[in-house]
Amino acid sequence: MSLGAPVRRQGPPGEGTVRDLARPGRAAWSFPELDVEPSETPEKHRRRQAPGLPEVAERDLVRHYTRLSQMNYGVDTGIYPLGSCSMKYNPKLAEVAAAAPGFAGLHPLQPDRTAQGALEMLWRLEGALCEITGMARATLQPPAGASGELTGLLIMRAHHTELGNPRATVLIPDSAHGTNPASTRLGGYRAVPVPSTSRGLVDVDKLAGLVNEDVAGLMLTNPNTLGLFEEDIARITAIVHDVGGLVYYDGANLNAIMGRSRPGDMGFDIVHINTHKTFATPHGGGGPGAGPVGVVEALVPYLPVPRVERDPDGTFRMSEDAPRSIGRVHGFHGNFGVLVRAYAYVFFHGSDGLQEVSELAVLNANYLASAIVEDFPLAYPDARPMHEFVATAARLERDAGVRAMDVAKRVIDLGYHPSTVYFPLVVEEAMMVEPTETESKEMLDGFAAAMRQAAAEARSDPDLLHEAPVTTPVRRLDEARAARHLRLTWRDDRPGND
Amino acid sequence: MSLGAPVRRQGPPGEGTVRDLARPGRAAWSFPELDVEPSETPEKHRRRQAPGLPEVAERDLVRHYTRLSQMNYGVDTGIYPLGSCSMKYNPKLAEVAAAAPGFAGLHPLQPDRTAQGALEMLWRLEGALCEITGMARATLQPPAGASGELTGLLIMRAHHTELGNPRATVLIPDSAHGTNPASTRLGGYRAVPVPSTSRGLVDVDKLAGLVNEDVAGLMLTNPNTLGLFEEDIARITAIVHDVGGLVYYDGANLNAIMGRSRPGDMGFDIVHINTHKTFATPHGGGGPGAGPVGVVEALVPYLPVPRVERDPDGTFRMSEDAPRSIGRVHGFHGNFGVLVRAYAYVFFHGSDGLQEVSELAVLNANYLASAIVEDFPLAYPDARPMHEFVATAARLERDAGVRAMDVAKRVIDLGYHPSTVYFPLVVEEAMMVEPTETESKEMLDGFAAAMRQAAAEARSDPDLLHEAPVTTPVRRLDEARAARHLRLTWRDDRPGND
Amino acid sequence: MLAAVGVPSIDDLFSQIPEGLRLERPLDLPRGVSEQEILADLAALARHDRAADDLVCFAGSGAYDHFVPSVVWALAGRSELYTSYTPYQPELSQGVLQALFEFQSMVCELTALDVSNASLYDGATALVEAVNMARAGGRSRILVSGGVDPRYVETLRTYGRGSGYVPEMLETPGGRSAPASEIDPDVAAVVIQHPNVFGLLEDVTAFGAPARAAGAMLIQVFDPTSLGILAPPGDLGADIAVAEGQPFGNRLNYGGPYLGMLAAKIEHVRKMPGRIVGETVDVDGRTGYVLTLQAREQHIRREKATSNICTNQTLMALAATVHMAWLGPGGLVELGRQCAAKASYAFQALTGLTGVEAAFPGAPFFKEFTLRLPKAATEVRDALIDRGFLAGVPAPWVDEATLIVAVTERRTKEEIDALAGAMGEVLVS
Amino acid sequence: MLAAVGVPSIDDLFSQIPEGLRLERPLDLPRGVSEQEILADLAALARHDRAADDLVCFAGSGAYDHFVPSVVWALAGRSELYTSYTPYQPELSQGVLQALFEFQSMVCELTALDVSNASLYDGATALVEAVNMARAGGRSRILVSGGVDPRYVETLRTYGRGSGYVPEMLETPGGRSAPASEIDPDVAAVVIQHPNVFGLLEDVTAFGAPARAAGAMLIQVFDPTSLGILAPPGDLGADIAVAEGQPFGNRLNYGGPYLGMLAAKIEHVRKMPGRIVGETVDVDGRTGYVLTLQAREQHIRREKATSNICTNQTLMALAATVHMAWLGPGGLVELGRQCAAKASYAFQALTGLTGVEAAFPGAPFFKEFTLRLPKAATEVRDALIDRGFLAGVPAPWVDEATLIVAVTERRTKEEIDALAGAMGEVLVS
């Protein structure tokens, strides 16, 4: 029995795209009668024929997208234990807070004195994030984690450049998230992989061998992408600092240690936070997020502009004046609406609540790990995982020819969203599970039971898994064909026709 | 293929009631720390043990009720052609309008000068309703149609009482909606049925024979509950007026004639309007609605209090001063929030739009009737139906032993909400269909195809219909058992256990 | 489509309307406007109101400014529920039906009574329905405590004209009901409100005892927010309990839509008005929910129905269901505790003002209390509006000087102190 | 649960954290509060802002006060969409995936280009991505028209530091771009904004011709609201077109979350950044949607990825999808028509004021225009705020006197006349 609302096939294959609902002359739009003289668009600038948008009534829109929504799974319908993604329940109060006209209706270029509330909110949130991470100041401008990474790397670059040499490489553990190396390249650096030990931790000796004057810094997440705490973190950061390098903290896993430990105290110089992970701002199918970046005192001058500053008289302003700043990383002030939700989450939970969030996240992950370990052993059994763990289906693969993806698809038929699979890349048949603090014991038990059932079925009836899912609106989709016969808009002809 | 989002079984039987999700110590609530001294509840007034409400987290609530919502069919998911109910698409703008703090946060007993906006809205809406119905003044207080009926009957009673004799009976066509006779009794009158002709219209000669000094009035809807326009309405109202009776217009079908004809011009003295039908205010699973009642000049003194009045200086007030009023029919001012939505609908559509609404409603009904007439003949084929029509499955019943309800259940499996069945009671195997103006031709075609398919299957494979539905979260429910082994709360033991 | 119908024009579809009755002119209303314009129009109207968000609200008397958690409308607003109709096809309506079953269950948990219906229009009309239930037994007279909200009594009086009774009022010396005496066999019910219109706690059991001994029913009007700390109607001997359910999940909305709650002893179930949901099983044995005992209702029983109600307040009941589940036992107790504590703090603060007196000294109350002011209550109230407070509701039916003040959990100590300060100024000015 | 895990206490779960690194004190933040308090706190903050609802908004420069129909968030807010993640399990994500496919389709219909991705962060970062696409071919230089929004140029400059380029600015005599000349083989792309930062219409084709002849790409920054009446980027020869998608479905939100749109010719598809949805079929031949060409992305290609973007602005893209479908062709044309007409009316009204001049007399514009004022623009803007208007955005990077004014379909003739009146007063005072 599932505790959520699994996504089920709705019988008839559905009505196609919104364009298939269109009928000439139908319309949902309405505008006031034009109350001034129409103006002439110069001949040469005119559009020749109106764009091929669908002609539909509001009623058609509502039914179409309501139907589509029912073909989608979200945190509001059940557990969403994607490792590394921290899919938490999003408290509804944040939505009410963000809808306030004083926030939603504010133009980004309004003069500061008409936006004091927004500025104060940003100021307080920056302060809270600095306290949580142990940083001196932070920018709230980066619109997502990856953007925060690049911002951090550009700060790193600015720092080294001022010292005369931007340096050439950035060290990244082989288990790192893909955005780390990708951001590194965009920061103008070459990514050099740092091998992990058999215990899944940074190989400190090898690291020592890798550092040199060419190394701009090291990017790390702690707990790392395997969900393990880098116990030697103090030595690690010291090693990098010794050659003048900076250490970057990928905050995607910050939700494991809030109130328990702080990146700043571990020796990190730059920290980004994924508000949409740590602070439960809704992912909305893949975004928006926000990726605030905190830095130590010495790096403050490089933070992007504009920044929120507080004048002695208590008024707030957006300040552009920061000659050593890397500049702006977003067209305006970042994803403000997301930051309002992060503020709501942070101050609703408070110092005690945030610590509890991390404690429960770690407890839930360990409880779930222990519930499925028989069938899905930990990839790195020697260390205790924190808020997430990486299990492996390698044995099932060997014994029954059933792969991690097959298990995931079967779990879907059993009513749950499966874990991340095949990440981190360094683990074969990886299943990376992060329940987060918001799941109940019953839900964890239900999910674990589904995983164990899938494992048992893998041995008794592997085709059940190979064929899965069978209950969903569509079954396994032909991704190869999607890439071979590109149909990226409704104007391209269908992949069917080949 | 269905154009909506049919309700489908979600696989696992579900998690039971919200109480089954409860765990001791779990909670969703939060309140500020009490900032004053606690007070003592006198011993004898104290509750001994806390009520057995469920202990659940907000997350549990969200998933539970989200899941329940997905087991429900609404206008937003597809056509809802319940005859007499006028289930129209509800424009989303009305929701935005009603949420304005100036409306949603207003206390009903605030002094008038702090509620001028609300009062002006009510004043304008009353004016519009009077224009649409041809009445002199109206009360917006009745919270639903039935309440409007009773209000109207009490006005009738007050009128006759002032003339010396409340009179004893009210005439009601045999095809009338159940609330008419029920309200009549509560108004202190005996309901006397008026027979219909074979053409489905009031039998005027019989009516003439029924009227006398004992008759307080006649209740009628026009078009009547069979969807037919009472062509002799002028004579009918005259006949009643001749004996000093009043004629009451049940406005449930007003949506057929807006801008085309007005009850006032037909000779009606009292009119109620179902805003949740005619003006598309959402039914919310069975309510709320609003049942404003308009009256002719002579009956204005009897309207309920308080009433909105406009002073010469343009300010508005709630006036209690109306000595001949029947009094109040609701604790406050009626379903204000519903009236805001009705206002939005009325003034968004305007004079032209409202007329178009009626024209399309009638066109859609006639189109749909013609599309299924082969299999489901009109109960009264001689007259052209207006916004709704009553077909009959009597032939299917005779030929194939398939009843109207079986057809309805099969239509559910085909992805649509069926029509009203077994109403009006005067028609055997009645299927009363009201598509409303908001359905598209494609939707009407899809629904008609489903009806025809069901009729064909009734002959080829009747069990398919007897067994239906098979796709829904639950199949046909044992209503007899529900009434025999009452389980009306989770504290009663289950009907299963017998 | 016209072709399929076989008529040349739209006008032909209206040919049944006799010449003389056709409206030959457009309706005298503005023409249709755009979404932008109608929203601007209504927003402009709403801006002419001063709502509980900018006036600190101490007004009660049947409608209260309680906190509505964000989750309530996030769920009650789900469009599959919001845009559905009365669940006549249960297979397509299990969401609404199960939620109503949960509503009934929680109302019974609150009231310690056996059965609840699926909502009525509001508190006042719920009382009318309760009285109709009581009178269904054949007895006629209705005795009503003077502590019952006058708006409820007016509503009773209105409907009594049709049903043939006049509510008979009982004295309330000191603001509280004396036991209803001289109950003759024609008394169908005695009605009491607890906490009463003055906010005072009543001795419901003592009030009801003689009546019940004489075979009349005891009807209690209750406040659902009080039932975390106050003994429930069922324990006080009520046969039927009714309430205004607004405080659970519903904003003030200038008086509606709210919801009427009605719960009763099981023996009265077949006399109950409105929809009732029951649990049953489907042909495969799956648990499901249906509207049950429909033989009570107008669409089946017509003039013999227990009530004429059809459309009710289901959506508000759904909101109340989510709110009750959000509260749980702990939250409901805390809610009552906070209302009571803040009300008594406010009572101390206001009666501490020179010239302000408790209307009923020493009488215990819940979240509302009654003051006698040294000036006209309306005058004081109006002056306080200019200072940003909705100080309460005057009770002209008592006298010029009486003001009824309500304090919910939303009010802070600061707000209460500020009200006291402002009232102090107003009274000396 | 601790038992199952086999540890005696929560602390043991954190034992891996070395002594010295444990935070031995609570975080220096307020303790948690109730929902009621956090909502009150944020509402109080929001009340310190003066939003577009009470200031009549003539500010633009990249973010516009367009009308967002009620239906947009009623649908984009559906929680199954709202609380879902990147659709890595397509069988559970067809709703989001199909909606994004429709988004891509409509963006291509708008721009007359072949392919669109599923959104980027915003307009400025979309331009950065477009430049990265252009530079992927090996060429290095980026020439940028002086008519491109300076905030976009600053953003380019920031990211250029990492990627190794400095945007080179081109002259804009009279506020408009001259054809980009002297294109050497190292020029990767020329960038133009049309309508440009001053609101003026550019001759995109002429500007791009020499560059394209020299094998460089033409990148156009466009305004989606203009494409009902203005020729689309595809017809003007753009290889890549980017835009700030905010006007479709998104409130102003003090600058975000918005969405970046990026569309291109099909030959560039494998260089595109971010997610792209493709249609395919499932094992039963049913049509379905998946993320495709993922080999471009960071989670597969890591440092070789075309971009580092992971989380994007899907939710905003869903809102834009609903808004575009709400508009349809007719609505989009009318939207453009109204913006243009009201802007030119406002232009007449304001340039009619003594001392106020058009910065670029006679140059055609769309919904935005640039004025030269007889006083400091910030001073005038501030004075008008006290009169209830957000009169526009000063352009100090041009000079003290320059004000850029935007007029959307939401502005009425009355509001425009009132602005003109008020500005007249301010200028003489």
Ligand SMILES: Cc1ncc(COP(=O)(O)O)c(C=O)c1O
């Ligand atoms: C470990 C890690 N780092 C970085 C990121 C990138 O963050 P975003 O998706 O917000 O750009 C993610 C997101 O999945 C992540 O899990």
Ligand SMILES: Cc1ncc(COP(=O)(O)O)c(C=O)c1O
């Ligand atoms: C013809 C008719 N009259 C009266 C009513 C009662 O209206 P309400 O349900 O609003 O009380 C209805 C509602 O179904 C109806 O169809």
